Amino acid sequence: MKEKTLKRPITSRGEKHTISKIHKKIKVALRYLLLIIIGFIMFLPFIMAFFGTVKTDKEITAFPPKFFPEVWHWENWARVWNTDLGQGGTFPRWLFNTAFLAITVAIAQAIFGSMAAYAFARLKFAGRKLVFNFMLATMMIPGAVTLIPAYVLVSKLKLINTYWSLILPGIVGAGSIFMLTQFFKSIPDELEEAAIIDGASHMQIFRMVIIPLARPAILTVLILQFQGMWNAFLTPLLYLNSPDKYVLNVALSIFQQQYKTQWNLTLVGAMFNAIPVLILFFIFSRYYIEGVAYAGIKG
């Protein structure tokens, strides 16, 4: 068999075929190379910042800058972790504040969001469409408009410098309600009808039928809201003003002002901020990406 094929004269057609095959292979290889290069560029700032964290104070300001650190000074990380800005302002504390706020807001948004979504998607009552359209209209309002009056309101309620100032306005969100409503609508009616025949109340249907089926959507809301609160900057900057109440983002901006030239330390702080979300992202990347894509298609 092998001999036969070898003996067969190579036709011009076959030659062309192999050339186009090689051509295709090169094309595929180039495509992967391009993907890898872009991926590398996307990560380059993080990689450089990461190397920066283990450089000495001198190395970090040296020109020309070197890509790799000469010696890996991991003690920088300990230095930052143990830094005390006074009045209880330390990185462990800020990490706790940020995580606490992000988790609380995410859970509240998931609970109250799915309640509202259930009402919009599964119940028929007068004014439902009106309230839903009202909600869509509020989504158009730019955050800049409510910024100052919300600050006045929070200060009147004496909530400045308390966690409540961020939790209370954050427990519901039109965005998460909208997303959950769309998902709840896609759940088939039959299950619900069966439950109604069995004499289940709306509360029971909500808890036993809808919630278990909507787990992926609820998880997406949890993750997106967690990330949103973790990355929030302007509202925490306005509302929380004592060092023991700061969130990481605000603390980081103040830290940078204090340690102006010691970029290695500021970058360690930035890593404390970035690593938890990045870990979470790599675990749940599917939900992140679906959430964003979903906002794109349905929005």
Added chain:
Amino acid sequence: MEKRAKKPTRQGLMPAVLTFLGVTVLIVIIALINAPTMGGPRVMASVSTYLEEVKATGIPFMIAVAVLAIILGFFFAREVYKVWPIPKKRKEFLTGYAFLAPYLIVTFLFTIGVIFFAFYISFTDYDIFTRPTWTGLSNYAEAFAGFTDSTKRDFLQSLYNVFWYSLIVLPIQTFLAILLANLLNQPIKFRRFFRTIFYAPSVTSSVVITLIFVWLYLKGGYINYFLQTFLGWFTVDFAGVNWLGDPRGLIQLIVGAFGGEIPSTKWYLRGPSIAWMSIMVQNIFTTIPTFMIMFLAALQDINPALYESASIEGASKSQIFWRITLPLLRPIILLVTVLGTIGTLQVFDQVYLATGGGPLKTSLTPVFLIYQEALGVTGPINMGYASALAFILAMIIFALTFIQRRVLTEGTERY
């Protein structure tokens, strides 16, 4: 028959009256909390001192809201009255509003209530510690005073800056996002892996990214070093630029290269400054992945049969892209431009951290200006003025969204 028809009437009357009272009282309470009064410890000491203050300054505001409360209360009461006799409808109505209650209360308090408040104080001179004094339209006039008095040009300049920002950033980031999405939409292995890697920079906070970029942009930083090395290969001498501190504008630089000069009084002819463009580059970098994901999802939604039939007809790859892919992506392009514009007009974090609005106000943005005025960073606290700016900004955003929607949907009809 008549008796049966009358019975439900009586049934629904009491709940309807209670609903009316409940809704009206709730809205009035929310309005009271949001009434335009001064704050501070003396006024907020007790409920009675606060109500005293509302009586002094908030009566017109409260009357306006009371009318609204009565209308809404009446609407709810009428519906309750209608559904009460029918158990199934009653149950759905009550459950529905019970489930919506947290959303409605928080939204009325923190969105609708505060907007009424902000709208009222935008016509007053207000800092939280004294009573608001009515000044009519002077805050709105002040915002545009820069047309005649160039020392008051802050707001105009911030609009000028974001105008350049969207002009440069929007097309570039949309184009690059489509390009990346197309790259990922090809038949490749590990698509998920690459998608995850590409998206990662978008999940970290803007504070982290901005700080890293501020560091990269330092005079002795990586970007200058890279450019020096790169240009060195072509024997071009590059001295390095103080990226985030350089106020020279793009047009000014171009004119300068031909030996011209733009005087500082004509700031509006200088174009975006180097500092401002540096922030743009950083922002393009962080927003591309989000938009890329949106485009990728849309691309994967396109029916493959469309591509097949096109290639059978002998369409080239670029023809397929321009004639099939791009038109089908229009809705997402619309969304991305709208989201991009809204995001652009509200840039804050990057400016706060990287430049503080400078140099020479060339990176000032409306939201940063609102923040400065509201907190009195550079002068006295001007919450009324800041609110007026916020409303002007909102109007601009609404108008732009509307225009974009019109333009981009009109284009779709051709296909």
